[in-house]
Amino acid sequence: MRFRKHPTNLGVLFDWHAEADRQTVACLDRPFDIAPDRGTRLSAEQLADTVRDFSARLYAAGARRGDRVAIVKDNHLDMTLAAAAAARFGAVPATISAVNTPEAHRVMIARLAPTVLVVSPGPLARAAAAGVELAGPGTRVVVLGELGEGAPPGALALADLDGAQAPSVRLAGRDDPMLIMHSSGTTGVPKLVVHSAGTMLGGIARMERIRFPVLASKHRDVAATSVSFAHGRIVSWVLGQFVLAPEKIVIISRHGTDVAERMLDEHRPTTLEACPNIFQKWEELALARPELFRRVRLYVGTFDAVHPRTVRTFLKASGRRFPVWLQGWGQSEVGPVCFTLFTRGRMRSRRAGTAVTSDIGWPSPGFNKVRVVDVETGRPVPRDRPGIMMVATKARCLDYLGESDRWRDKARGTWWNTGDVGEAGRFGRLRLVDREVDTIPGTSGIELESVLLDRLPRVSDVTVLGVPGELPVPVLCTTDGRLDPDDWRAACEGLPPLGEPRLVAFEDVPRTATWKVRRHDLREQVLGTKESIGTGRWT
Known part of the structure; x- marks a missing residue:
C-alpha cells in the first residue's frame, strides 16, 4: 500500500515505515516473543512483515474486526507490533504488562472480555499457581512459548498458527477505540485506558514528529529506550523515530544493569530514554562505566518524577559539551503535558531542602493547558499555592473500560483531573508536589x-x-x-x-x-x- 503522509492508525504504522524514503533499524536485546526466529536486528520491512504475520495468526485464532485482543506478555517492543497486528484488521488490542499480579490480570481481562488472549508462559504459570483463571470459555488463548503449566484446554502455540493468511486491512475509524493500555496501577488494579487513532497518534504523538532543535532525533542518532512497552508512551516514541529515522533504535526490554551494560556497550547511544527509577538503578553503571554514556547528547525521563542526583550522575557521564536531560510530565490518559530541560549548569542549584527537578516546566503551547485548583472547591488557587492540576487537551482518552463512572468523576467539561498536586509559579511555570493520594501536609x-x-x-x-x-x-x-x-x-x-x-x-x-x-x-x-x-x- 502507498501512503501520502504518515498514518494516524497504529495498524498501518509499520507498513508506512517500510515504504518511507528513510528508514531505521531495530536492534533488540533479545528476539521478539511473537517472532522468536527473526533474530535481534530487524529492518523496516522485517518489522512490517512481523506485524503482517502476527495479524494472520490473530485472525486465524478467531479475532475479528471490533473484537478485543488482550496482550499479556513479558516486556518488549513486540507488544506494540502485536497491537498493530490486531489494529490492522480493526480489532482493538489491549497491552498489559506481565508484571501485574494474577489477581489484577484476572480483573483486567474480565473487563476486556477478549476474543483472543495472547500471553507469555510466565503470567500464565503464576496465575495457575495462585489458582486464578485468566480467561473464560469464550476466549481463545495463544501462548507465546511452550504450552506448559496453566495453559487451558484448547490453547494454541505460535506453531499451531503457522501458514495463516493475513486478513485485509480494515482500520477502525479515527474516533473509534483503537488501543487500550493500562495505567501504572500504583494504588490497585490498573485502569484500562481507551484511546482512538485521533487521541493517540493524532493527539498524544503529535509532538514526536516535530523536528525540535536538540530534542528531535537526527539521521545519525542512535536512539535507545528502556521503558514499559505496555504503555502508550512507546507508541508515540515509535511514531517519532519512524518519522525522524535515526540510524537505529536500540531496544532494552530488560532493565537489569547486566543487559543494559551489554546493549549500551554494543551500540553506544546518542539519545537514551528510560523510566526515572530505571535510570536511578543504572546510576551504579554510570559511575562504574561512564564511557557507555559518552556519546549521549539527550536523556529523556518519563512516567515518574526524577531526582537531582540521578540527573547529575548521567549528565556528568556524558562526554558531550552540552548534554541535556528532557523531563516530561503527563499521564496515559492525556499523554505528555509539560516538559522541562536540565543542564549541568542548572543542576548545580542546591537550595537547602528543595529539588530543582520538582520543576516540570510549562504546558506544551498549542497542545495543552493546565490550571491548578483547590481540591475542595475546584476553583483556581493563587500563585505558589498547592492544588490539583487540571489538564485540557484534545488527546484525552475516551474512557476507562469497565469503569466509566471513574472516568466521568475525573472529567470536568474539557478539563481532566490528573490527581497530581502542583503549584503554578511565575509566568505559569509548574512545580510537582505529590500525588493527591500521597499527600504529606506542609511538605512534598x-x-x-x-x-x-x-x-x-x-x-x-x-x-x-x-x-x-x-x-x-x-x-x-x-x-x-x-x-x-x-x-x-x-x-x-x-x-x-x-x-x-x-x-x-x-x-x-x-x-x-x-x-x-x-x-x-x-x-x-x-x-x-x-x-x-x-x-x-x-x-
Missing part, C-alpha cells in the same frame, strides 16, 4: 526523597510515606543493607521531622511496570496498613 514527599538521596550516596532508593496522625516514614534501600545513624542525622538536618527510617532491599520494593513504587503495597508491607492521608479519589 517527592522533594524529601530527592534531598535525602542527594545527602545519602550509599542509598539507592527512598520512599517517604505519609502516615495519618504520625510523622512521615522514610523507607530506604541501601547498597549494603545498613544505615549509619550519624549519616542519617546529618541527612535530616533542616528537613521537616521524620519518623524512624525503615530499611528494605531494593528487590523487595513492590513496583509497577514503569518501576514506580506501589506505595499502598509498600505501606502495608512496612507499616501493616494501607491508610494514607490523601483521599485517593482521583487515582
Whole structure:
C-alpha cells in the first residue's frame, strides 16, 4: 500500500515505515516473543512483515474486526507490533504488562472480555499457581512459548498458527477505540485506558514528529529506550523515530544493569530514554562505566518524577559539551503535558531542602493547558499555592473500560483531573508536589526523597510515606543493607521531622511496570496498613 503522509492508525504504522524514503533499524536485546526466529536486528520491512504475520495468526485464532485482543506478555517492543497486528484488521488490542499480579490480570481481562488472549508462559504459570483463571470459555488463548503449566484446554502455540493468511486491512475509524493500555496501577488494579487513532497518534504523538532543535532525533542518532512497552508512551516514541529515522533504535526490554551494560556497550547511544527509577538503578553503571554514556547528547525521563542526583550522575557521564536531560510530565490518559530541560549548569542549584527537578516546566503551547485548583472547591488557587492540576487537551482518552463512572468523576467539561498536586509559579511555570493520594501536609514527599538521596550516596532508593496522625516514614534501600545513624542525622538536618527510617532491599520494593513504587503495597508491607492521608479519589 502507498501512503501520502504518515498514518494516524497504529495498524498501518509499520507498513508506512517500510515504504518511507528513510528508514531505521531495530536492534533488540533479545528476539521478539511473537517472532522468536527473526533474530535481534530487524529492518523496516522485517518489522512490517512481523506485524503482517502476527495479524494472520490473530485472525486465524478467531479475532475479528471490533473484537478485543488482550496482550499479556513479558516486556518488549513486540507488544506494540502485536497491537498493530490486531489494529490492522480493526480489532482493538489491549497491552498489559506481565508484571501485574494474577489477581489484577484476572480483573483486567474480565473487563476486556477478549476474543483472543495472547500471553507469555510466565503470567500464565503464576496465575495457575495462585489458582486464578485468566480467561473464560469464550476466549481463545495463544501462548507465546511452550504450552506448559496453566495453559487451558484448547490453547494454541505460535506453531499451531503457522501458514495463516493475513486478513485485509480494515482500520477502525479515527474516533473509534483503537488501543487500550493500562495505567501504572500504583494504588490497585490498573485502569484500562481507551484511546482512538485521533487521541493517540493524532493527539498524544503529535509532538514526536516535530523536528525540535536538540530534542528531535537526527539521521545519525542512535536512539535507545528502556521503558514499559505496555504503555502508550512507546507508541508515540515509535511514531517519532519512524518519522525522524535515526540510524537505529536500540531496544532494552530488560532493565537489569547486566543487559543494559551489554546493549549500551554494543551500540553506544546518542539519545537514551528510560523510566526515572530505571535510570536511578543504572546510576551504579554510570559511575562504574561512564564511557557507555559518552556519546549521549539527550536523556529523556518519563512516567515518574526524577531526582537531582540521578540527573547529575548521567549528565556528568556524558562526554558531550552540552548534554541535556528532557523531563516530561503527563499521564496515559492525556499523554505528555509539560516538559522541562536540565543542564549541568542548572543542576548545580542546591537550595537547602528543595529539588530543582520538582520543576516540570510549562504546558506544551498549542497542545495543552493546565490550571491548578483547590481540591475542595475546584476553583483556581493563587500563585505558589498547592492544588490539583487540571489538564485540557484534545488527546484525552475516551474512557476507562469497565469503569466509566471513574472516568466521568475525573472529567470536568474539557478539563481532566490528573490527581497530581502542583503549584503554578511565575509566568505559569509548574512545580510537582505529590500525588493527591500521597499527600504529606506542609511538605512534598517527592522533594524529601530527592534531598535525602542527594545527602545519602550509599542509598539507592527512598520512599517517604505519609502516615495519618504520625510523622512521615522514610523507607530506604541501601547498597549494603545498613544505615549509619550519624549519616542519617546529618541527612535530616533542616528537613521537616521524620519518623524512624525503615530499611528494605531494593528487590523487595513492590513496583509497577514503569518501576514506580506501589506505595499502598509498600505501606502495608512496612507499616501493616494501607491508610494514607490523601483521599485517593482521583487515582
